Amino acid sequence: MSEGTLYEKVWDRHAVTELPTGQSQLFVGLHLVHEVTSPQAFGMLEERGLDVAYPERTHATVDHIVPTADQSRPYSDDAAEEMMAELEANVGEADIDFDDPTTGRQGIVHVVGPERGLTQPGMTIVCGDSHTATHGAFGALAFGIGTSQIRDVLATGCVAMEKQQVRRIEVTGELGDGVTPKDVILTVIRKLGTDGGVGYVYEYGGEAVEAMDMAGRMSICNMSIEGGARAGYVNPDETTFEYLRGRDDVPEGETFEELREYWASVASEPDAEYDDVVTIDGDDLEPTVTWGTTPGQSVGVSEPIPAPGDLPADKRDTARSAQAHMDVEPGDTMAGYPVDVAFLGSCTNARLPDLREAAAVVRGREVHDDVRAMVVPGSQRVKAAAEAEGLDDVFTEAGFDWRNAGCSMCLGMNEDQLVGDERCASSSNRNFVGRQGSKEGRTVLMSPPMVAAAAVEGEVTDVRELEPVPEVRA
Amino acid sequence: MSPNADGSDGGPADTVRQVTGTGVPVRGNDVDTDEIIPARFLKVVTFDGLGQFAFFDERFGDDDQPLEHPFNDDRFQGASVLAVNANFGCGSSREHAPQALMRWGIDAVVGESFAEIFAGNCLALGIPTVTAAREDVEALQAFIDEHPDAEIEVDVAAEEVRYGDTTIDASVDDAQRRALVDGVWDTTALMGANADSVDATAASLPYTDD
Ligand code: SF4
Numbered sequence: 001m002s003e004g005t006l007y008e009k010v011w012d013r014h015a016v017t018e019l020p021t022g023q024s025q026l027f028v029g030l031h032l033v034h035e036v037t038s039p040q041a042f043g044m045l046e047e048r049g050l051d052v053a054y055p056e057r058t059h060a061t062v063d064h065i066v067p068t069a070d071q072s073r074p075y076s077d078d079a080a081e082e083m084m085a086e087l088e089a090n091v092g093e094a095d096i097d098f099d100d101p102t103t104g105r106q107g108i109v110h111v112v113g114p115e116r117g118l119t120q121p122g123m124t125i126v127c128g129d130s131h132t133a134t135h136g137a138f139g140a141l142a143f144g145i146g147t148s149q150i151r152d153v154l155a156t157g158c159v160a161m162e163k164q165q166v167r168r169i170e171v172t173g174e175l176g177d178g179v180t181p182k183d184v185i186l187t188v189i190r191k192l193g194t195d196g197g198v199g200y201v202y203e204y205g206g207e208a209v210e211a212m213d214m215a216g217r218m219s220i221c222n223m224s225i226e227g228g229a230r231a232g233y234v235n236p237d238e239t240t241f242e243y244l245r246g247r248d249d250v251p252e253g254e255t256f257e258e259l260r261e262y263w264a265s266v267a268s269e270p271d272a273e274y275d276d277v278v279t280i281d282g283d284d285l286e287p288t289v290t291w292g293t294t295p296g297q298s299v300g301v302s303e304p305i306p307a308p309g310d311l312p313a314d315k316r317d318t319a320r321s322a323q324a325h326m327d328v329e330p331g332d333t334m335a336g337y338p339v340d341v342a343f344l345g346s347c348t349n350a351r352l353p354d355l356r357e358a359a360a361v362v363r364g365r366e367v368h369d370d371v372r373a374m375v376v377p378g379s380q381r382v383k384a385a386a387e388a389e390g391l392d393d394v395f396t397e398a399g400f401d402w403r404n405a406g407c408s409m410c411l412g413m414n415e416d417q418l419v420g421d422e423r424c425a426s427s428s429n430r431n432f433v434g435r436q437g438s439k440e441g442r443t444v445l446m447s448p449p450m451v452a453a454a455a456v457e458g459e460v461t462d463v464r465e466l467e468p469v470p471e472v473r474a
Numbered sequence: 475m476s477p478n479a480d481g482s483d484g485g486p487a488d489t490v491r492q493v494t495g496t497g498v499p500v501r502g503n504d505v506d507t508d509e510i511i512p513a514r515f516l517k518v519v520t521f522d523g524l525g526q527f528a529f530f531d532e533r534f535g536d537d538d539q540p541l542e543h544p545f546n547d548d549r550f551q552g553a554s555v556l557a558v559n560a561n562f563g564c565g566s567s568r569e570h571a572p573q574a575l576m577r578w579g580i581d582a583v584v585g586e587s588f589a590e591i592f593a594g595n596c597l598a599l600g601i602p603t604v605t606a607a608r609e610d611v612e613a614l615q616a617f618i619d620e621h622p623d624a625e626i627e628v629d630v631a632a633e634e635v636r637y638g639d640t641t642i643d644a645s646v647d648d649a650q651r652r653a654l655v656d657g658v659w660d661t662t663a664l665m666g667a668n669a670d671s672v673d674a675t676a677a678s679l680p681y682t683d684d
Contacts, residue, residue, distance in 0.1 A: 013678075013679060014675065014679070015675075016665075016668055016671050016672050016675045017668055017671055019658075019661070019664050019665070020652070020656065020658045020664065021649045021652045021653040021656075021658055021659070021661075021664075022648055022649045022652055023649045023661075025664075025665050025668060025672075027672055027675045027676055027679070029679065029681065029682070036516050036517075036568070037567065037568065037569065039519040039520075040519070040520060040521055040569070043519070043520065048662070050662075050666075053669075053672075054676070057682075064516075065517060077517075079517035079518070080517060082517075082519060083517060083518075083519060086519045120681060122680075122681070123681060128567060128569075129566075129567055130565065130566050130567040130591055132567075144567035144591055145567060145591070145594075146567055146568075146569040146572075146591060146594055146595035146598060147569035147595075147598075148569060148595065148598030148599070148661075149594070149598065149661075151662055152661050152662050152665060155662050155665075155666060156662060156665040156666050156668075156669070156672065157672055157676065158665045158668075158672055159661075160661040160664070160665060162647075162648075162649050194504055194561060194564060195504075195560065195561035195564065195587060195589070198561075198587065198589065198590055199590070225565075225591075228561070228564065228589065228590075230590050230591060258680065259680060259681060262680040262681070294504050294506075294564075314503060314560060314608070315503070317502065317503070318502065318503050318504055321502075411508075411513045411566075412513060412514070413513050413514065413516065413517065430506075430508070430565065432506045432508045432509065432565060433508070433509065433531075434508055434509070434512050434531050435508050435513070437513075437514070439512075439531040
């Protein structure tokens with residue numbers, strides 16, 4: 001077992017007792033709730049006549065089913081309206097703070113928590129959503145839970161968990177131009193496998209990670225689950241503290257200083273011991289894209305797609321069916337793969353810095369005639385902030401659709417879906433068959449600048465090789 | 475039957491020492507929860523009726539005509555032991571996935587490995603997720619194909635899977651085994667009993683005095 005890591009420290013501070021199953025009962029510092037996984041949990045609570053134990057530590061938003069075009073109520077999709085109404089009733093009854101779309105603070109749960117400053121270092125954070133690991137970017141211990149566990153947390157303020165091992169993932173060096181945190185995490189998953197993290201929590205560190213802003217760290221932690229790790233985190237540092245200063249739910253003055261001391265104290269010790277250490281050379285990375293139907297099936301954009309026969313034996317069948325589905329040939333590169341749709345959104349990559357980076361590529365260019373392109377900001381605040389700096393104009397002038405906040409085409413639970421066998425350049429986190437709403441649909445995961453490049457070129461394109469835009473005279 | 479098949483998963487938990495029933499093989503590594511239950515079927519406020527949508531997009535074509543899939547195969551109707559390969563249940567945390575399998579009729583899953591959240595969700599429903607070596611799982615799948623009416627015994631307590639004349643070594647995660655064998659997977663009740671200690675832990679944290 002690891003020693004002196006953030007994981008151990010936060011775990012120990014939150015451990016209430018050991019249960020007869022051998023699991024620990026862990027106190028939950030922040031419980032985030034959304035509409036898809038919570039209604040059944042509230043139902044179970046009601047069946048047992050139990051109340052929400054810590055409503056003040058619980059926070060709700062709505063993201064998966066919200067329409068991103070017309071948001072007037074009732075929603076045109078009856079099922080979506082029913083889920084929204086159910087959530088409203090549940091949080092109303094339990095007196096849980098709810099960022100609904102009328103508040104101007106609604107958004108994807110993993111964007112909203114950090115943005116409000118609800119997410120803080122040294123906390124335990126859970127949500128009925130596998131991408132809860134996102135919040136680990138702040139040095140919190142954050143993991144996704146199932147609906148029965150949501151019931152547990154609602155009823156008792158705790159989860160039952162077993163302790164895991166800690167793997168340090170050290171990203172050395174400096175990321176080159178056009179290379180982003182998304183490329184780092186796609187590489188990690190490619191190297192360690194989609195199940196390589198089972199039984200582990202990932203600690204991301206090293207110069208390249210320390211140099212990242214909070215949005216970048218969130219992109220990395222977000223996809224921990226795609227590598228099988230239920231949680232991932234980055235040790236909190238000045239970047240973390242400065243991000244949090246002044247946010248809605250972060251105290252000011254002396255209390256801030258006290259909290260900050262606690263935050264700094266939970267970071268892993270310099271001599272911490274890990275169960276495993278993996279090093280990745282950040283200098284070596286290039287923009288990375290997926291060629292298959294799991295997030296582990298990726299290559300550098302200029303690298304040949306592997307032949308299934310060259311992969312480890314247990315990966316070959318999946319690779320063959322993935323290549324058939326995607327219609328790609330071993331030996332080809334992904335550069336040049338045609339795209340019909342460009343989706344810039346999701347809890348992985350729809351924060352303000354993501355939109356800025358994509359806008360920088362789009363500025364002065366036009367979306368390819370054969371591509372429908374959309375931007376779905378991660379939250380209403382991201383949207384407003386982007387509009388304040390004119391990013392919406394950059395996107396719409398280029399031909400992107402500028403939509404309202406939500407999960408949208410990340411999983412196709414609202415009207416934003418792929419149609420038929422459309423090919424989509426997507427900044428989201430999952431390329432599973434059917435994920436974007438059509439089972440023939442094809443998803444290529446990549447960073448926001450790479451989505452922008454694919455949108456303007458109509459095919460997967462190395463963003464570093466785009467022809468420069470001619471200077472426009474003011 | 476799973477003791478919680480009514481979906482209430484309330485009340486005192488029974489024990490699940492062993493599950494016996496016929497099998498159904500679903501092959502492939504990295505079978506994700508979007509495959510087990512596509513997202514459009516998550517637009518529900520109860521889990522009732524999810525069973526018919528298990529593996530829906532692989533079982534039905536564009537006009538909803540049935541495709542070839544073990545869950546559509548007459549020989550496997552009524553099966554309760556699901557035999558799968560590696561990293562089964564990866565992807566989203568949706569409990570809708572094990573709920574759909576359970577409501578289709580699955581009471582135990584045997585595989586090479588499982589995604590953690592999926593295994594935890596299964597446990598909450600009293601469904602054991604038992605792991606075994608790749609060759610053993612493949613042999614079990616082949617056996618089921620040839621003997622769809624044969625009983626498979628998934629022995630959680632003894633960490634074995636038995637079929638025909640064969641017994642394979644299986645393993646069950648410690649906490650899962652104890653929870654199932656001792657009938658202590660009602661974590662709400664277990665943890666609810668410690669409310670005072672929870673308050674004390676909460677009060678000891680630097681960030682809770684708001
Ligand atoms: S954006 Fe996608 S991955 Fe993130 S919470 Fe929504 S559906 Fe899940």
